[in-house]
Amino acid sequence: MIDYKLIDKYPTPMYVFDINKLKDRIDYLKSKLINCNIVYAVKANTFIPKEIENDIDRFEICSPGEFDICNRLKINHDKMVISGVYKDEVTIDNMMKNYEIGKYTIESLEQFKLLEKLSKKYKKKIHVLVRLTSHNQFGVTEEEVKYIIKHCKNIIIDGIEYFSGTQKTSLKKVEKEVLYIKEFVSSIEDEFNIEIKEIEYGPGLPVHYFQDEEFNEDEFLSEVNRLLDTLKDKKLLLEIGRGIAASCGYYITKIVDMKTNKNGNYVIVDGGINHLVYYGQTMAMRIPHYDLYPQRTSEIKTYNIYGSLCTINDIIVKNISSSELKLGDKFIFKNVGAYSSTEGISLFLSRNLPSVLLFKDNKFIVVRNNINTSDINYPNY
Numbered sequence: 001m002i003d004y005k006l007i008d009k010y011p012t013p014m015y016v017f018d019i020n021k022l023k024d025r026i027d028y029l030k031s032k033l034i035n036c037n038i039v040y041a042v043k044a045n046t047f048i049p050k051e052i053e054n055d056i057d058r059f060e061i062c063s064p065g066e067f068d069i070c071n072r073l074k075i076n077h078d079k080m081v082i083s084g085v086y087k088d089e090v091t092i093d094n095m096m097k098n099y100e101i102g103k104y105t106i107e108s109l110e111q112f113k114l115l116e117k118l119s120k121k122y123k124k125k126i127h128v129l130v131r132l133t134s135h136n137q138f139g140v141t142e143e144e145v146k147y148i149i150k151h152c153k154n155i156i157i158d159g160i161e162y163f164s165g166t167q168k169t170s171l172k173k174v175e176k177e178v179l180y181i182k183e184f185v186s187s188i189e190d191e192f193n194i195e196i197k198e199i200e201y202g203p204g205l206p207v208h209y210f211q212d213e214e215f216n217e218d219e220f221l222s223e224v225n226r227l228l229d230t231l232k233d234k235k236l237l238l239e240i241g242r243g244i245a246a247s248c249g250y251y252i253t254k255i256v257d258m259k260t261n262k263n264g265n266y267v268i269v270d271g272g273i274n275h276l277v278y279y280g281q282t283m284a285m286r287i288p289h290y291d292l293y294p295q296r297t298s299e300i301k302t303y304n305i306y307g308s309l310c311t312i313n314d315i316i317v318k319n320i321s322s323s324e325l326k327l328g329d330k331f332i333f334k335n336v337g338a339y340s341s342t343e344g345i346s347l348f349l350s351r352n353l354p355s356v357l358l359f360k361d362n363k364f365i366v367v368r369n370n371i372n373t374s375d376i377n378y379p380n381y
């Protein structure tokens, strides 16, 4: 648990990722999703991979930038799955030439040709997962999976990858997908007399961000675990981003101005929607989990919390009831460990990027200072 008093030393806005909480979260997921290997989708939060290297089985890496981050963090290459809808030849050539990467995914026939060509060039028998499409721009069709199985020469197909979307609250959907994967895998095993050893499945585990939600996660995960039993004769890997990273993250922003007019009480904070994204938020009507520091016991008032962008859309939350707020008070928004720090419109208005701190063994470690974005938005004639 973060000691909010200690935060005062650091400038706002900032993100804090609590590493002990993150590790507890992974332990919890492992205790519920038994017999599953855990793959962390790096896109959810690029600041934490090194901290969890020994707690998870693989890292799903989707871009040259994510690879660069993991490489510089000295993540074991054998633990990497190089995924992504666009794999450029220069990047993949460099990976294959210089590293022993655990696995690559194939998301198209072009990627198939590229991986075949490069594995031949470097005389490396690379291991791949073929991503089966859920009928969007990702992955290949069933017929294309079969084509790849028939025509592969230099690559070794270890398994099938399937991911259809994030924040999946419907167990029916998970059940349908698991059955679909099971049936498809059985059919290709029969047709080609091969063994598909692994299934890497993204269940899109949901995170409940808002105070008005009731969710029994224990029951939900037990049910997911029961559904996954269908695939138990394979090595099963779960690709998870949000469900791993969200709960460890805090976004801390300070009240910098306050005003009242006939429409209500307006509180301006030094952060905003450029840094804080809650999946499922609608017009700032839903109240996320947050704490205030310091906390007071005084008359309850209603406030609207606005960020510091020049747009009326920069509303973080409307109509919260709170004891009296004062300039300098801090909002500590919770569950922002996944996607929030990269999904916001962070270059808008040339405001600084927040600093990033890890909270580990009761200490803060600054892993990124505040970054000035006027350099990025400056026309450098």
Ligand SMILES: Cc1ncc(COP(=O)(O)O)c(C=O)c1O
Pocket (backbone or CB within 6 Å): 041, 043, 044, 060, 083, 163, 165, 166, 167, 202, 203, 204, 205, 239, 240, 241, 242, 243
């Ligand atoms: C292929 C793939 N796997 C896994 C994930 C992680 O999804 P989530 O954050 O819902 O767990 C994503 C997210 O976009 C993805 O594209």
